[in-house]
Amino acid sequence: MALLISTLPQATAQTSLPTLGDSSDLTTSAERRLGDRIIRELYRDPDYVDDPVVADYVQGIWQPLLAAAKTRGELSAELDERFAWEILLGRDRTVNAFALPGGYLGVHLGLIGVVATRDELASVLAHELSHVTQRHISRLITQQSKQTPLLLGAMVLGALAASKNPGATQALVVGGQALAMQNQLNFSRDMEREADRIGYGLMATAGFAPQGFVSMFEKLQQANRLNDNGSWPYLRSHPLTTERMADMQSRISPGTASATGAATQASSEHAMVAARARVLSNPGVDALRQWIAEPRGSGFQSLPLPRRAAALYAAALASSQLRDAAGARTGARQLDDLVRQDPAAHRLVRLLMAEIELAAGDVATALTFIPDGNARRPELMLRSQTLLRANRASDATQALQTWVATHPKDATGWQLLASTWQAQGQALRAIRAEAEAQAARYDYAAAVDRFKAGQDMARRGGAAVDHIEASIIDTRLRAMESLLREQAAER
Template sequence: MLKRTRSLVCICLAAALSTPTTYANSLDLPDIGTAAGGTLTIDQELIFGDAYMRMLRASSPIVNDPVINAYIDSLGHRLVANANDVKTPFHFFMIRDRNINAFAFFGGYVALHSGLFLHARTESELASVVAHEIAHVTQRHLARSMEEQARRSPATMAALAAGLLLSIASPQAGMAAITAATAGNMQSQINYTRSNEKEADRFGIATLAKAGFEVQAMPRFFGRLADQYRYASKPPPMLLTHPLPEDRITDSRARAQAYPPMRIMPSIDYHLTRARIVARYANIDGQAAMSWFERTQKKASPDIAASFDYGRALVHLDNKRLSEAEPLLTKLLQQDPGNPFYLDAMSDLYIEKKEPQKAVDMLTNALKRNPQNTVLTINYANALLEANKFEDAVRLLQRYTHDYPEDINGWHLLAKGNHDLGINDEELAARAEILALQANWNKAIQLYTEASKIADLGSLQQARYDARIDQLMIQRDRFMALQ
């Protein structure tokens, strides 16, 4: 794992090399046992993962961008479909942070920092990081490490879990809690973590190959990062928690060479996502973003030229230079009329031009061709609201939030739609769901209580609110018990 939100420090891999034939035909894994099953059940891991994620939503700059989320989700699940031992659902998300980093935790949650996209030059390089994180989850390394700590200290699993939970909200406090609970043999813990890293690398590169990515991307990315930051006084967090010594790079290179070389065309979706991140989530101004597009395009394949025009269009759009954004987006849509990246941006442009009905018409046609696309659906709902078609928007968003209850975008738009319609109780209920997703249980319960008081006495609506209050109280109590 590239970064741990806990005290288990990722130490460098020091594995002895095997022959290329061994790499290709067998994972050749160390025997580190499967005792994690006796420590935490899968259901317990899901509970912990849900709790961690709620805390992260409240404390970290998570990017709730439907276009980026759709891409990350697609990439992640392509890898999951080719991974071994998948026992949990997976959830992929991005944190706005220029540091190169990624981490995974209980329940199949995998976080990618926006800075990772700035340094991964190809989709396969990004996939190599994601595949490594997936392996940490599928092989239940966190549960195994907790068990190892418990064996070497008087700490209970509850104390360890509480420290892990605390470490996400307050890393220093969490690490102190875990250290106090696990004052044991640190060398043994380091060795155990090395075994986890060895296993994650091996499973990760096998997953890359099965999913059709370029396996050479893993050692190439590792090697470039090691060279770039070899003499840096302040290396990125990834290299502090996950060092890249030469033997680890050599090991991954040997494994990659066991697979036949593949020529993979550049992924336009990856480069469109990368351009969107540079334009909106790299913490640089529009001029700096434009300079990045110009420099990078000079060295890039002509196959991804559209991604640079897309990035430029976003910079123009975000700086209200609509007359410069529109011809770029028009050209891109003519080349690829159903592309959700372009449709999303053009929808925003129409809304900025105070022409939301054009966005509604465009997205109506796009959804006929791709009715299940979440990017188009959430944009359509937003366009309906901007066109003052509040009832249509609310009906759509009620279905959307039912299907995607963890998407905060849907709840925000539903709250807005009900506000515009003057339906106060439903607005309160939607706002309560956002608070619950951020572990703000008491405030969520308060808003639902207010909604229940507004609803007609004895109505189905009031009964629904009251039932949801009961559910939230159970969730709150379970959440607090973890601490």
């Protein structure tokens, strides 16, 4: 169900799948470097989005799957240490997800917006994870032993770009030899079956209903019948054969709830996150207005609670995006009354209310919905933004410093910290945080530029300079210059 490249045609001939444990010509370090090269470009893509609410929900599914892979022995200690295990969200309405070299995964908001339960989303992530743990990408590269990994990296970028612009592949993938590779870059059917089998095995261990695999297959199979206009690359490169669906169904133990049973019923929390993904996928003003109108329709009160929660959430967020603060507040209050007894859903409502008030410019009210002391990322990021708007940057600094100390790859956290330091007149610290934000997105050239700016500032500062900060900048600059030289050598 998952993919390396989402838009290339299916292979017409594939070699047999190697047995588990077979070696690859590509080392884990080389695969990680290839992934880093690809991911640097994806971070620059305008469709890349870091939405703390959606990302936090996805991580709540992803982390148990990683732990299950370790428990079951599917994820080796070497891969665990060397690979990134990062998920990037794309502001794209297509139903798509993909695995990349080095432990990177991409998930489109369009996919999150259509899955009905967290078990269905878990099935997609488990399948993608299994492609990585079984080193399917490395095996494909080994099959193309005469091609360089960098050429493959260029093709991956070209194929991903083609989901938005069909001409982009031709622009990025150059040369007859590269074009000849296209038919061999998709995962083979054997690899797809292996990822199905291993991913399915992770589900129960990670705390998810395995029936999510079956219901997800059925959902995508139906979508495939209804859509044949090029808008479903996930389906085109992942043939959902009845054989694969039957294989997943046969693995469910007799007596277990059906694929639409209680184990996979939608929750209000999931329905609201899916609604948020649909709104953030930037569908246009007309769609936003339709979502605003949905809760006013006849028969709305007869809908299941999760469906009503999703509709109210989408209406409130859409109203806020259309700068209708009054309408957004009304929808949020109705939603609050509806899900008040559900702690997970109610948390999302409080975050939404804070977001609405921040967009409306009422920072004092926004802060009442996100009290100090909550260490979860969505609350921390939103509270820090609100404190900055309230000219209380110093109140946000300590929490952000603690966060980036334990999450050094959080570029958004570093950028917010840079803004708080700048607001307090701490220019040297702000420059260092800006450099760390660039480094977190693998843009080592930009990081070197900012560290050098900090170094120059420290030299001009004389006795008044923060010598500890200046020493950190010197050390980090040398590290970034070393990484930049490695990048240049790869090119």
